[in-house]
Amino acid sequence: MLLYIHVPFCRRKCRYCAFASGPYSRKGMQTYVDLLLQELCFWSERLEHPTIETIYFGGGTPSLLWAQDIERILTTIFMRFQVLPGAEITLEANPESANDTTYLQSLHDLGVNRLNVGVQSLDSHLLAILGRLHTPDQAIQTLDKARTAGFTNIGLDFIWGIPGQSLNQWLDQLETIARLKPDHLSCYGLTIEPGTPLERDIQAEKIMLPAEDTQSAMFLEGSALLGAHGYDHYEISNFCLPDRHSHHNTGYWQGMDYLGVGPAAVSTISHNRWTHPHDLESYALSLQNRQLGANREVLAGSTLTNEQIMLSLRTSKGLGLDLLRAHRSEQEAQQLDCLIESLCQHGLATIKDAFLGLTPEGMLVSNTIISEFLIQEAN
Ligand code: SF4
Known part of the structure; x- marks a missing residue:
């Protein structure tokens, strides 16, 4: 942690x-x-x-x-x-x-x-x-x-x-x-x-x-x-x-668990996420009442996968192709492969050891690229 x-x-x-x-x-x-x-x-x-x-x-x-x-x-x-x-x-x-x-x-x-x-x-x-x-x-x-x-x-x-x-x-x-x-x-x-x-x-x-x-x-x-x-x-x-x-x-x-302490700190442990009150007074009160971490959001399914996609694609090491293809239909996986091929051809991404990573040119437009990879909530 x-x-x-x-x-x-x-x-x-x-x-x-x-x-x-x-x-x-x-x-x-x-x-x-x-x-x-x-x-x-x-x-x-x-x-x-x-x-x-x-x-x-x-x-x-x-x-x-x-x-x-x-x-x-x-x-x-x-x-x-x-x-x-x-x-x-x-x-x-x-x-x-x-x-x-x-x-x-x-x-x-x-x-x-x-x-x-x-x-x-x-x-x-x-x-x-x-x-x-x-x-x-x-x-x-x-x-x-x-x-x-x-x-x-x-x-x-x-x-x-x-x-x-x-x-x-x-x-x-x-x-x-x-x-x-x-x-x-x-x-x-x-x-x-x-x-x-x-x-x-x-x-x-x-x-x-x-x-x-x-x-x-x-x-x-x-x-x-x-x-x-x-x-x-x-x-x-x-x-x-x-x-x-x-x-x-x-x-x-890499999606490791983290504990944040102090006002406004965010924690994510075992796919549970919570944020402390932002102002010092409310934070101190929550601490005193042992309520810190009481309001948790559970991260699951596509929310979790999308977060991993967003975080990993920020790094040059990138994201494992297996995770990128997870939770997709055959047709979606084919579209994904076309997208990856196009990104590589245009010098925006590379594949190394089955990981897709963005080049500096790709990082410059990372928001647009990442949005193409996100799983739509309706799926
Ligand atoms: S005011 Fe903001 S940017 Fe400036 S030192 Fe403090 S936290 Fe950093």
Whole structure:
């Protein structure tokens, strides 16, 4: 099972963000850590001390946790769950709060063995458009300090398609980063979330998104550039050096069970899915009343298969042809074979070891391709 710990606080809301996070205070964080420990104890009992393969601190801004908070959380997890030896333990960090060798050294000593840094851009103007708090220098310093602190598995997150961003800026930045050889890179196309300040600025035509063909070139040329530097484009938004893929996220894409703790966290265990209340107060109340996980959705039949199709086709490894053909009539299976042949002929997909995987060109139009493979509910 994968374990996700949500940390729902940030120093300031970024201008594009629709994640579940609120303003940070030290007092609020301390109270929250107490709730997290209670929830961890609740699930260890309820699930009878399950085996944990990966632990992921996500947010929000988990690097606002003090080392002593992380120690309390990890101690509880190791006492109450069966954590596999060598389990991947990732913490998402923002440069403005993690740019400190002593802090990073403490995390490393506590057993955090993978750091994922939210860099987003190395251009101060673009960082300002996104409403990020850090500077490009702080981002690079965080990478250096993490290495000094002993981290040997470091991922950096970037965003492409930012208003005002050019193709050259994106590729030059990737070139700079690739030369620094972080173990992992996540490159997300900017999503304009409804109701965010960024959306309002775009609607008011104060700023403009790059043209669609520029965005396509950012994705495809970025993928080729990173490939030339030895990075495997192993998922639509993710690249890694050999053997440095995220075990936690790969587990999600492979359909492993996962337990999420904290407000807005989602869990899926034995095909049962539930989501915690989004606001902290309702979450705390549900925890107190032992109602967390009470409202479950059971995933079955075509819903389950479709989810597996959607998740697997995000990865370059892709989806087993046997699963793709499952639950289809003979006629549908024939249509499917025609579709697969056409995708391969057009360079949008390849078949390797009986798995269908999308090429970068296919990933660019993955939503359209995936929708062609989904089983219609009426079936
Ligand atoms: S740091 Fe991340 S979670 Fe926090 S406001 Fe910015 S984008 Fe949202």
